[in-house]
Structures are given as structure tokens and as C-alpha cells.
Amino acid sequence: MPTSTPDRPEEAIRKEEQQPETPSGAGRKESRLSPRGRKLTLALHITSSVGWMGLSMSMATLALIGYLTSDPGVAKGAYYAMYVFDESTVSVISLVCGVTGVLLGRGTPWGLLRHWWVVVKWVITLAVAMIAWVYTHPLVLTAAEKAAASEGGVYRPGPEGTLLAWTVPPLFCALLFLGFVSVYKPWGRTRRGRRYAQSRAGAPAPSSGRGSGPGAGLLRVADVPVIVEAADRLAEGVVGLRLAPVSRAATEPWRAGAHIDLVLPSGKVRQYSLHGDPADGSAYQVAVLRELEGRGGSAEVHTLSVGDRIAVRGPRNHFPLVDAPAYLFVAGGIGIVPFLPMIEQAERLGTPWRLLYVGRSRASMAFLPRLERYAAQRVSVYARDLTDRPDLAAHLSASPAGTAVYCCGPDGLMRAVEELMDSACPTGSVHLERFAAATDTAVGENLPFEVELGSTGTVVSVRADQSALEALREESPGLAASCEDGLCGSCELRVLRGTPEHRDHVLSPTERGRTDVMYPCVSRAHGGRVVVDL
Template sequence: MIPPDLRGRRKRDPFWVAVSVAFNGMQRVRGLRAPVIPYVEPVDRTRDLVVLEVRREAEDVVSLRLGAPDRGVLPGWQPGCHLDVFLPSGRRRQYSLCGDPSDRRTYRIAVRRLPDGAGGSVEMHGLAKGATVTVQGPRNAFPFLARDRYLFIAGGIGITPILPMVAAAERLGADWRLIYTGRTRASLPFLDELPSGRVLIRTDDEHGVPDGADLVEGVADGTAVYCCGPAPMIDGVRASVGEGATLHYERFAPAPIVDGRPFEVELRRSGRTLAVPADRSALDVIRDELPAVAYSCRQGFCGTCRTAVLAGEADRRSPGDPDGGSMLICVSRATGGRITLDL
């Protein structure tokens, strides 16, 4: 064996050097080329699904169980995944999968009806058994990570991504507990599916509205805190959780704009220039003039509202909005006084 040099590197064996040179020479003589890697067709996760069941789960909450028209196997998913649902009206909405990941024949989602919302929840509540909807996914913006200790905090319909996480933590044998908050017990879906003993139900009418310190009191170092619910609850938990815990959260409403600056947005095709105040998004202002503008999550991850930028620079406020010739108008703003969009 050839001894290493002073830095621990072994000298090249003359025999293998000669073999390498001969082989490379043969490649040149024969005109051999590196193998061509075949083009891999991207997976299309857009499909039509049938509503197999509609079930009332709580006040103003229904669950919908979806399956393939041929009852075939569906793509797998993990806790934290959601579906993009394309409604007959053209609206696109995201709903967390809240069923059992081992069930490869159906997906379950749940929707709270918001009469004063943008219309998506009302339309979802109008779907009946046998209806067909187009979905995309599943995809995960709220991944569940294996840990030894968890604190789950769910507010109302925020239980939907948390429910399969609780089941996963139970299977892992982890130390976990769940705090489930809401207005009343009647408004909380899936109470009958939660394991007993580790779940604290805390309703506003019985215990008052909790603050972030109440919810994370006594959290031990090394705990993974998973939180989903209304923006004030999430903001309170974020402000109160200690440095020794890791916080993972998902909003179902956009975060308030706290550091925005006013700017103007010129809509080139529409011939209009709109003033965007410091506390509103470009999307909200544009919707006042163009109600049909496409949008969905309003949090900068789904990409539905991506719009071409014709002039000006974008202040990009989401990891899902990389530098380029477009911007997500739900979160990104203008760096200067004006930006021109292809709308």
C-alpha cells in the first residue's frame, strides 16, 4: 500500500493512473459520450374528485370527503398538507387535510361557513354528495417534524391541520398535549375524535378569551409548539413562547401589515392608477376596482395572484416571491413611490 503524504493524502497508484488514461483514450477513439439523462415529465397533481360525503361537524362547519371518480388510489400526504380546491365559480381556496394519511382512497377537508367572507366558504357549503371539484396537491406549507415533546394549540377551524398531527404524535409515542380554543363547545369540530386525557378544551364563554401567555404557560425547553388559528392568537403565542421551544404556525387569514409604506399601483391594461395606503395590500386595493382579479391564500405562498411587473421595483415580502419580472400582489409592495402591473 502506498503511504499517505504529510497531509494524510494517499499518492495515486501508477497502475490505476495508467488504467484511467487507457480507458479515457478508448472513449475518445470510440466516440463514446456520457449517457443522456431522459427528460422526466413533471407530475401533474391536478385532478377531478367527487364529493363522497358531506357531514356537519359543528356550528357552521361541514366536512367533505373526496375521492377519485373510479375510487382509485390518491397521492399520499403527511400531516400539515392541504389541497387547493378550484370551485365552479373560479375561486381557488386552500383547505387542510384532516383525515387519516393511511387512507389512500379519500381525502377529508373541513370548512367553516363565513357569511360575510369572500364567498368561497359559502360555495363550499353548497356542494352536495356527487358534486365534482377540481383539486391540486396535496402540498405542505406546515410540515410536521418528529420530536419528543409537542404542544398543539388550535383555534376553531384551526384544528384541521392539527388533528392528524395529534394522531401522528400519539403513534410516535411522544409526550404531547393539545389546547383547543373557540367561542363555544358547539363551534368546535371533531371533539369526538380527540384522545382523552391530554386535551384541554378552553372556550371563550366558559373561560374567557385566552392570551398568548396563558396558552404557552409552563412549556418546557425542547418542546415543538404547533399553532393554527386566528391571527391574534398566533401573534400572542409568537410573543409569549420562550426561546427554548420551537414554534411552527399556520395562518388561515393574512397577517396585518405593520411596516408598510404607501405607494401607487398603475394598472396598465385597465388604464387606472390606484393609491395603496400603508395598512392595505395591493391586492385589496386592486380588488376594489377589479373584483375578478385572481387570488387565494393572501399570504404569499400559493402563487395565484402573481402578476407581471412592467415598471418599478417590488418589495418582496415572501419566500414564495423570488426576484423576477412579477410579484405576489397579496403581500409584496413597491420599493419606490409607484409600480406598474400588467392588469
């Protein structure tokens, strides 16, 4: 009996496997199968699954024929046909289906036993196989022999024929259920899967301070339908949403600094930082500022109300909280959101921290009552309608040695922090998260170059007036991307050969020399060609 219909289309598996290794090469690649090996294995798995399902339907039909007929010759033929199928063809196809299923499970990111739907598949599949070989197979042989002994008379099914008629169709229904489970994947992760996901959810590495690189926590999963459980006005022009999975399954694990993509009813995709308790797996919480001069995404978010359904992608984390002796958080406006769980984490760790919160007015600054519960020497609020601008240099200079400085907000604020770091806080480290692309980023001339697809050898030409993402979409229209400004990291590609010219805001300044990853929405290539894993 088949393990199931195919688990995922090839394109979905390809997207999940675009995970980078660490620069040293020590990181474990998600897929142990080469692109061609994966395609061949997937093709064999699909063929054997569908073929096995067809044979199972045939055997169910033959069992009913043998039970309902009174002609011993017809009954004998039906049972012997079942026996031949069971003894030869089904055995081979079941072996191929099982082996290829294991290879795909070990060679692709969804893995073996990381999801409840995979566990259910294997338990039911093994149960069906055991019943078929230990119980059904002897019944078929006995029924065939008794039908042969009835020739010349009227065939009356014995207990063997009755059991076959009532056993084989339910087994076929079990296989149809497995196909449903495989396609729709109705359950979430197992504990083992959650530990695996958490290990990729942006945990910082002591050596680099950025987890396993920009790809840490990049969970390329399908869109997850969610329902708006709450929509609250948090401040002037700011709405807070609580988004719970429609399936009521637990949310994906995340850590402070992570964000999710909101897939809005119009098709727009926008990124928003998560706040709340990462240990609460019941819902995601985001806060969204309505940008009057934006591209319409935030305005659409503000039209959502309780009961509306949208979808989310992620979480991803390019802004994890690193290990440090002290933290200084500098937030501008809605940039306060990622710092809420960071502050809670620092509190749990007992690490000293200070917050510098700058806003247009107190009415427009979300979460003020929550933050002002902390001591005044820890939280400094600068509302421009009431106070002067903060003295950034003084705040940076007052930071202890080794302080990790985090900044999220308007581009001008972050540029000011970057420019002051070397003089005012020379022993510290700076970590930035932008929600808009910098307008004055120094970039080189746009020259044409080529992108070679490592899986097929296809060479895609990128004109000087287009991005690599635009050119690649002509070859692969379903290529994942979201902000297309080099901010979110959703279009990440693994580079196999060549030197990318990084123009994104995902990589930190110390990671600009990396040659194993690129973000094709904005980045280009040195030397005329790069080879990517696509």
C-alpha cells in the same frame, strides 16, 4: 411509429417547473432544460409525433391498397412506397421523436416512468417499433418483390400482403391509443413516482425545520376531478367533506399540515387543510367553516352534497411538523383541522404533545369527542360560552425546552402567541398557519418596480397601485394563483436575480432574507427590478 401526440402544453410544463431551490443552492432543480431548450425540444417532439402519425396513416392506407388491388403495378408501387417511407423518413422521424421524448421526460417534472401512463407509452411504443422493424419491414420488401414478379398478369396477394393488411392498421390504432394516453393521462403515479412525490410532500428537514423551503410539496399538477362521497355536519357551521378522485386513482401523497385547493363550480378557488390518515390514498378529507362575512367560497362549499363533482389542486405543505422534543398545538376554531394528523403523527413517534383548543362555543368546535378521548392534561378545551379565555403565557411557560409551538386560528390568537413566545417560551420555535391575511402587517410603501421574465427578457412594469401578479397576468393570463392574499403559496415564482420584498405569510420570519423565491400576489421588489423564471 410515433411515441404519441404532445404530452402537455408548454404553459402546463412551465407552471410545473416553477419550483425553488433551497437557499443554499443544494436543492435539485426540476428542469435540466433551459427555457429555450425546452421549447425547442417540445416543438421537435410535437412535430415528429404528428408527422410520424401521418406517415403511419399513409402506410396503413398503402397496405390496404396493395392487398385489395389486382393490378400488379399498383401493388408494386404501394409496397415500394411503404418500403421507402419505412427505410428513410419514418426512421429519421422515429429517432427524433424518441430522443426528444427522453429529453422531455428527464428535463421536466413528470419525468420518466413516474406515472403509469408514461410506462404504458414506452412499453407500447417499443413494442410497435420492434414489430415494425423486425416483422413488418421484411414483409413490405417481400410483398414488393412478389408484386414486381407478377407484372403482365393479375396480382394476387400472398401471405405477405395479407399479413401487412392485417398488421399495419392495428399498429396505427395502437399509435392513436398512445396519443389518447399522452393527452388524457388516465392513470396515476407509479411506486417510483409516489416516492418522488412523497419526497416533495413537505417532509421536514432537520436543519431548517421546514422541509426544503416553502416550495416543499408544491405539486403543480392539473385540476383533479373529485366526487363528494360524504358531506357531514361536524359542528355548528362546519361541514366535513370526503372527496374521492373520479378516476378512482389514488390521491397524491401528503403529510400532516398539508392543504389542498378546492376548485368550486363557480370558479372560486379556496384552500382547506387536510385531515384523516395520510396513508389512506382513497380520498381527501377537509372540514370547512361557513364564514358569514367571507367572500362566498365557504358558503358555496356548504351547498355541496353527495354525488357533486368539483376539482382539487395540490396537496401543498407550508406547515409541516418539524422534529422537536415536544409539541404545543394552539388551535382557534376551525384551525383545529391541520392538528388532527399532527397529533396522530406525534402519537406514532412517541413525542410528548399538548393541545390548547379555543372556540366560540362547544357546539361550534369540531372533533371535540375525538380529541377528548385523550387525557385531560394533554387536551385543554376553552369554549368561551362556558369558560374564561386561556392563559396563553402559562401554557407556553409550562412547555419543555425546545418545544415546537404550532398555532392556527384567528389573527388575534396568533399575534398573541407570537408576542408571548420570547418571554414565555424563549427556547421554543413558533410555526403559524393563517387562514386570513393579517390586518396589521407592517409593510413598506408601494413603489413601482419592474419584473423581467428570464425566459424571454420581457420587462413588465408594476405600478404602485397594482400587484406584481396583476401586472404579470397582462403578459401571461394563465399564471397560477389562488388566495391572492399571500397565504397559500400557489403563485410562487423562482427569482433569478434581484431582491424580493417579502410580504407574504408563507415564509417564516427566519426565511425573510431569501432571494430565490417570491409570491407576486403581495410581495414586491427592492432595488427597482427582479428577474423571475416565468
